[in-house]
Amino acid sequence: MTYESQKVAIKYFVISAVFFGLQVILGLLLAAKYVWPDPLIGLLPFNTARAIHTNLLVVWLLFGFMGGAYYIVPEESGTELYSTKLANLQFWLLLIGGLVAVIGFLFGWTAGRPLLELPVELKWAIVVIALIFIFNIFMTMIRTKKWTAIQGMLLGGIVMLAVMWLFGIPFFKNLTLDYYYWWWVVHLWVEGAFELIAAAIMAFVLLKLTGVERQVIEKWLYIEVGLVLITGIIGTGHHYYWIGTPEYWLWWGGIFSAMEPLPILFMVFDTLNHVRHRKLEVKNRLALYWAVGCAIFHFIGAGVWGVIHTLPQVNRWTHGTQVTTSHGHMAFFGAYAMLVLTIVYFALPRLKGLEQFNQKKGFWAFWITTTSMMVMGLAFGAAGLIQSYFQRGLGIDFLTVQGFMRPWIIGVFYTGIAFLIGTLVYVLDVIGLATKESS
Amino acid sequence: MEKKAARNFFIWGTVICSAVFIWLTIDTHSTIPKRTNTDKLTDEVVMGKRVWHKYNCNDCHTILGIGAYYAPDMTKVYSSRGDTWLKQFLKNPDSPDPHRRKMPNQKLTDDEINKLIAFLKWVDAIDTNQWPPKPITVAKITGAPLEETAQILKGKNVYNQNRCDLCHRIGGQGGVIGPDLSHIGAKRDTSWLAQLIKNPKSINPVTQMPAYPQLSEDEVQALVSFLAGLK
Numbered sequence: 001m002t003y004e005s006q007k008v009a010i011k012y013f014v015i016s017a018v019f020f021g022l023q024v025i026l027g028l029l030l031a032a033k034y035v036w037p038d039p040l041i042g043l044l045p046f047n048t049a050r051a052i053h054t055n056l057l058v059v060w061l062l063f064g065f066m067g068g069a070y071y072i073v074p075e076e077s078g079t080e081l082y083s084t085k086l087a088n089l090q091f092w093l094l095l096i097g098g099l100v101a102v103i104g105f106l107f108g109w110t111a112g113r114p115l116l117e118l119p120v121e122l123k124w125a126i127v128v129i130a131l132i133f134i135f136n137i138f139m140t141m142i143r144t145k146k147w148t149a150i151q152g153m154l155l156g157g158i159v160m161l162a163v164m165w166l167f168g169i170p171f172f173k174n175l176t177l178d179y180y181y182w183w184w185v186v187h188l189w190v191e192g193a194f195e196l197i198a199a200a201i202m203a204f205v206l207l208k209l210t211g212v213e214r215q216v217i218e219k220w221l222y223i224e225v226g227l228v229l230i231t232g233i234i235g236t237g238h239h240y241y242w243i244g245t246p247e248y249w250l251w252w253g254g255i256f257s258a259m260e261p262l263p264i265l266f267m268v269f270d271t272l273n274h275v276r277h278r279k280l281e282v283k284n285r286l287a288l289y290w291a292v293g294c295a296i297f298h299f300i301g302a303g304v305w306g307v308i309h310t311l312p313q314v315n316r317w318t319h320g321t322q323v324t325t326s327h328g329h330m331a332f333f334g335a336y337a338m339l340v341l342t343i344v345y346f347a348l349p350r351l352k353g354l355e356q357f358n359q360k361k362g363f364w365a366f367w368i369t370t371t372s373m374m375v376m377g378l379a380f381g382a383a384g385l386i387q388s389y390f391q392r393g394l395g396i397d398f399l400t401v402q403g404f405m406r407p408w409i410i411g412v413f414y415t416g417i418a419f420l421i422g423t424l425v426y427v428l429d430v431i432g433l434a435t436k437e438s439s
Numbered sequence: 440m441e442k443k444a445a446r447n448f449f450i451w452g453t454v455i456c457s458a459v460f461i462w463l464t465i466d467t468h469s470t471i472p473k474r475t476n477t478d479k480l481t482d483e484v485v486m487g488k489r490v491w492h493k494y495n496c497n498d499c500h501t502i503l504g505i506g507a508y509y510a511p512d513m514t515k516v517y518s519s520r521g522d523t524w525l526k527q528f529l530k531n532p533d534s535p536d537p538h539r540r541k542m543p544n545q546k547l548t549d550d551e552i553n554k555l556i557a558f559l560k561w562v563d564a565i566d567t568n569q570w571p572p573k574p575i576t577v578a579k580i581t582g583a584p585l586e587e588t589a590q591i592l593k594g595k596n597v598y599n600q601n602r603c604d605l606c607h608r609i610g611g612q613g614g615v616i617g618p619d620l621s622h623i624g625a626k627r628d629t630s631w632l633a634q635l636i637k638n639p640k641s642i643n644p645v646t647q648m649p650a651y652p653q654l655s656e657d658e659v660q661a662l663v664s665f666l667a668g669l670k
């Protein structure tokens with residue numbers, strides 16, 4: 001750490017970790033509702049619990065990205081943050097917004113659209129928070145003389161994130177158009193804006209960890225993100241096969257989205273390459289593990305698990321089954337949860353001025369969460385294959401097929417417990433590091 | 440490739456693809472009126488959509504295949520169940536089977552139910568490029584007669600309205616607690632069936648099946664004709 005103002009990142013990281021823990025607890029609850037009769041049905045029915053599970057996910061990722069940005073930008077720009085006060089204010093607004101949202105869901109205050117359940121008032125509040133954030137980041141960046149590609153990509157990702165969000169705000173009378181623009185938020189976030197932010201954060205971490213030349217890293221950054229957007233923007237069409245939109249989307253969506261794994265594969269190669277040609281001795285092996293693991297799991301979850309059901313011939317049968325759940329979990333975890341954990345394990349010890357720190361808990365968290373998420377993803381996937389075959393293929397009744405899938409969802413539940421243990425180790429580790437006296 | 444070339448690739452690639460995407464979006468908009476029958480998108484349908492959002496139905500059910508996977512897809516529910524069944528079900532979705540996954544009673548008003556059904560009816564007619572797909576093998580497992588007489592149709596309605604399918608299956612559709620009725624007509628005659636429906640315990644004292652004293656004699660006869668036809 002070189003700049004005092006980078007320290008605001010610490011509280012972002014802590015809340016990110018705590019919300020992660022809560023999100024996973026809600027996930028277990030969802031799996032239990034699949035398997036056993038639901039005693040909580042009156043208090044916390046499945047739909048409410050699911051809204052909390054997914055919204056907490058988005059919020060803790062945002063806390064992680066924002067903390068990461070507040071750490072990275074001063075260092076890249078070579079200056080203190082434009083305003084620590086604004087960064088603090090923005091933290092509290094986001095925290096309060098998140099809590100109000102969760103409590104609101106419990107009382108049925110919802111917009112009732114999957115993943116975009118936030119009521120319209122809170123959606124606008126998020127816009128205000130985003131504007132404060134972008135303003136602060138931008139004002140810091142323009143203080144510098146050298147515009148780095150990492151900064152540009154980060155800013156671009158954040159702005160794209162905010163712009164796409166706007167399409168999730170209006171009420172649509174027509175369900176087809178509703179979903180058309182719903183995907184401008186959901187798809188163009190995870191396969192667009194988030195990828196920009198992830199690529200920028202990863203490039204920064206690799207640059208610092210390995211000491212590879214900036215020229216090389218930034219060149220790859222442009223190529224990869226270029227490919228992400230070239231394939232991913234028109235690739236939105238893989239969600240436009242069956243929602244009432246024209247048939248030509250089967251071609252546009254199928255062909256472009258089938259190329260989406262390409263840049264993700266490049267990221268794996270080039271991460272491994274940078275590590276192999278490192279110029280520095282890596283002291284923070286833990287951060288390196290998370291970074292490399294993230295690249296690989298990103299490729300498996302998003303690239304491989306995404307591409308297998310992206311062609312219309314396959315998607316016709318798997319659309320809206322547990323195959324989607326399997327992919328959703330592996331991709332979000334591999335690409336973005338692991339990304340946040342990478343930047344936290346990279347930045348937090350530095351923020352506390354720790355040259356050395358005990359990495360044991362971090363390694364436990366690494367192996368437990370990655371292994372159990374892999375198994376959980378496979379269990380969801382097995383359930384999804386059964387569902388696609390019996391329900392869509394043979395036309396057997398929905399709930400009857402749910403019975404056939406039950407053993408696999410029980411598997412999800414138990415691997416979910418293992419995952420929760422890994423998560424709790426992480427949460428405790430972050431709290432421990434954050435509250436340590438600086439040396 | 441030099442860094443500058445890489446940057447140009449990034450910028451121009453993004454610009455061109457965004458332009459194509461916007462062009463496709465504009466074209467898609469022009470097809471929406473026909474593909475989704477916007478002339479039938481009445482105020483009532485829109486209010487039905489608002490009810491759909493108000494109760495957050497979409498976080499248990501998919502519709503057009505999007506949403507949560509906890510409960511059945513709603514895209515074609517109108518054509519597969521029909522008005523009467525839906526009204527009945529939405530009023531009271533409770534199931535007598537404690538092990539069956541439950542839909543909580545949303546305590547919808549009649550007005551809300553009507554609007555929801557209008558919405559589902561409109562959704563049913565959207566041109567989805569033939570999704571959900573027709574099952575590969577529509578197993579021919581029921582021996583239902585090809586000609587449905589008025590009596591049989593009425594019986595089928597009684598079957599649906601009283602939600603016998605919560606426990607019983609016909610041709611793979613329905614619950615698993617009770618026996619499969621796909622070929623019940625081959626095994627039992629009408630008087631046996633009528634007695635079972637009126638008083639199941641008189642045939643099997645330990646049966647879990649509830650009695651249906653609320654059915655009129657007429658309804659029982661219709662139901663029995665329907666069941667007896669499943670050979």
Ligand code: HEM
Pocket residue numbers: 114115186190191238239257258260261302303305306307309310311315318319320321324327328329331332335336504505506
């Ligand atoms: C890190 C990147 C990604 C994340 C976090 C992610 C996440 C998700 C999530 C959460 C859904 C479900 C949305 C819903 O209906 O609720 C989804 C759907 C889908 N994703 Fe991804 N995804 C990523 C990348 C990809 C890629 C690269 C591909 C293809 C090559 C892909 C293909 C698909 C397809 C085809 C669906 C639709 C599934 C269906 O029809 O039900 N995804 N993704």
Ligand code: HEM
Pocket residue numbers: 023024025026027028029030031034050053054057324325328329332333337412413415416417419420506507508509
């Ligand atoms: C103990 C761990 C977890 C369990 C048991 C679990 C379980 C579930 C269940 C049952 C659903 C609902 C599926 C449905 O709609 O019917 C769900 C949704 C979801 N969960 Fe989790 N979850 C866990 C952890 C996570 C983690 C760590 C992430 C992200 C990193 C995540 C991301 C999601 C997403 C994105 C959805 C929406 C999926 C979609 O639309 O396809 N979950 N989860």
Ligand SMILES: [Fe+2]
Pocket residue numbers: 187191235236238239
């Ligand atoms: Fe997508």
